[in-house]
Amino acid sequence: EPEVTQTPSHQVTQMGQEVILRCVPISNHLYFYWYRQILGQKVEFLVSFYNNEISEKSEIFDDQFSVERPDGSNFTLKIRSTKLEDSAMYFCASRRGGSSYEQYFGPGTRLTVT
Amino acid sequence: GENVEQHPSTLSVQEGDSAVIKCTYSDSASNYFPWYKQELGKGPQLIIDIRSNVGEKKDQRIAVTLNKTAKHFSLHITETQPEDSAVYFCASIIGLGTSYGKLTFGQGTILTVHP
Numbered sequence: 001e002p003e004v005t006q007t008p009s010h011q012v013t014q015m016g017q018e019v020i021l022r023c024v025p026i027s028n029h030l031y032f033y034w035y036r037q038i039l040g041q042k043v044e045f046l047v048s049f050y051n052n053e054i055s056e057k058s059e060i061f062d063d064q065f066s067v068e069r070p071d072g073s074n075f076t077l078k079i080r081s082t083k084l085e086d087s088a089m090y091f092c093a094s095r096r097g098g099s100s101y102e103q104y105f106g107p108g109t110r111l112t113v114t
Numbered sequence: 115g116e117n118v119e120q121h122p123s124t125l126s127v128q129e130g131d132s133a134v135i136k137c138t139y140s141d142s143a144s145n146y147f148p149w150y151k152q153e154l155g156k157g158p159q160l161i162i163d164i165r166s167n168v169g170e171k172k173d174q175r176i177a178v179t180l181n182k183t184a185k186h187f188s189l190h191i192t193e194t195q196p197e198d199s200a201v202y203f204c205a206s207i208i209g210l211g212t213s214y215g216k217l218t219f220g221q222g223t224i225l226t227v228h229p
Contacts, residue, residue, distance in 0.1 A: 004157070031215060043158065043203060043219040055214040091157050095215055101146050101165070101207070103217060105157035 002026045004106035006092050012112045013082055021077045021109045023092030030097035032075045034067065035105075036060070036088040043091065049075065050097075082113045116141040120204050120220025128228050133191045135223045137204035140185065144206040147187045148217070149178060152201045162189070194227045201225070 005024045013019050025032050034046040047057045049067055066078045075094075079086055089110050093103040117140040127133050139147075145166035150158035164171045164178045164187065171178050177190045191198055204220040207213065 006157075033215070033217075035217070042221055043205075043217075045216045045218065048214040048216060050214055056216055058216075093217075101215065102148070102160055102163065103215065104160060105150070107155070107157045 004092055004094055004104050006090075006106035006109050008109060009107065010110045010112070012114065015084060015113055016081050019079050019082055019111065021079075021090050021092075021111070023075045023077070023106055024073050025075055025092065025094030026096070026104060027073070028096060029094035029104075031055075031095040031103075032067075032069070033093040033095075033103060034077045035091045035093065037091065037108075038088045046077075046090075079111075082111075084113050087111055087113045116144060116206060116208050116218040118204060118206055118218050118220040120223060122223060123221060124224045124226070126226045126228065127194050129194060129196060131194055133194050133198070133225055133227075135189045135202055135204070135225070136186065137188070137206075137220050138184075138186050139206045139218075141206075141208050142182075142185065143208045144185075145209065146207040147178070147180060148205050149176075149189050150203045150205065152203065152222075154200075158203060191225075194225075196227050196229050199225055199227045 007022045032049040037043045047061045048055045064080045068076050089108045091108045092106045095103045120137045148163035151161045152158045175192050180187045202223045205217045
């Protein structure tokens with residue numbers, strides 16, 4: 001069964017450094033998402049991406065964040081200058097589109113900013 | 115914006131008992147309600163969903179009910195097994211079909227099934 005994959009599983013970085021989190025969505029899916037979950041809190045929406053552009057973003061997704069689909073298979077989230085409060089679990093999800101509403105999540109990347 | 119509240123935060127049952135988790139949502143334009151199961155170290159796994167034009171949906175031991183008037187939906191697990199132990203999240207989407215599908219999640223329920 002096709003699944004969303006994410007790398008790395010755990011990333012440790014120093015405050016102020018740039019990080020790139022990588023995702024490979026399910027191959028025939030058209031909508032892509034990033035969510036994050038700070039320890040002990042709700043899963044929060046960050047951004048959705050469709051047709052090679054951002055379709056919606058939350059107030060969390062400020063100028064420090066960017067997303068890209070550099071080729072036909074990868075979907076990346078970049079944080080330009082990490083802050084301590086960026087420490088969280090980051091989940092990628094994808095959806096086929098059309099009448100299919102289901103979003104499928106990857107296993108997540110745990111980002112630790114020190 | 116949409117707000118989803120989920121209760122209880124923890125639920126402990128004996129194997130074979132039923133478990134019920136409840137969620138309420140705030141925006142009457144919400145029209146899609148998925149439930150996710152998250153096991154330790156894994157991402158959320160979609161287990162069942164319901165659209166606003168349906169009142170109930172069942173898949174083997176799990177079922178979801180929706181009360182649009184009360185803005186309330188519930189997950190029912192019957193004949194629970196130890197492998198049902200996990201964190202369960204409810205979620206909603208406003209205006210799916212006209213929006214891009216941003217999920218708003220509840221706080222999560224830690225379900226423990228004791229053998």
